Amino acid sequence: MGLPTPEDPSVKKSNLVIIKERERLNKLLTNKPSYMYLIVTLSSLIRCMSVDLPQNYEPPANQPLTPYQIEDLGYQVSKDNLVLFMPDTSFIITLFEAARKSRSAVALSQVYVHYCFYSQSNAKKIFQVVCEGLEQYDYDKVRPFLILFQHMLESSVIPNSPLFS
């Protein structure tokens, strides 16, 4: 994924390119958009947000707050959106079950570990997701839960983690 290259109007396009572009624009207007990268995009957005730090904890300077933080843009998840992002465990299990591709499962795992990094209650909730997901689903659907657990274990060894280590 990258930013689109600006078009050079002086370069003449072939008829085939013009037809393909017209079809693409037409599809964007009429068809439902592809949600292939939706989970990855949401994960990247939330990983650019701040997380609540525990009281009296001073994070090391010039370091990301969590292992999966991309950037701290100073925004936080609003309460309305938090209901959607951290619902009941059973809903989060459904979300992980739907993340069949590794890319989606990794993105989801990263965002949940990022959000729960300093919160004991949320971390417990996420571990509950792992346990219940592994118990509920058959062998061909447990991979996303193992990926989540792997991310939790990987982040638990990071020295600046006040909770996980």
Added chain:
Amino acid sequence: MAQGWLEVFFTKVIRENLPFYQWMEIVTDWVIKVAFRIELVRQWMHANNELWSFMIDWYK
């Protein structure tokens, strides 16, 4: 916390699923992969042999 998670994972989650062969194969592959990659898991398994050695017996 991670040590507690590992204990629950091995003693509760895996033990309850011992009758399911394909599930056990997937999870055993994952355990081996994670033990190779994460030192904490390796150290925990080394220190708590009695909590996961049933997996070796299961494969006999």
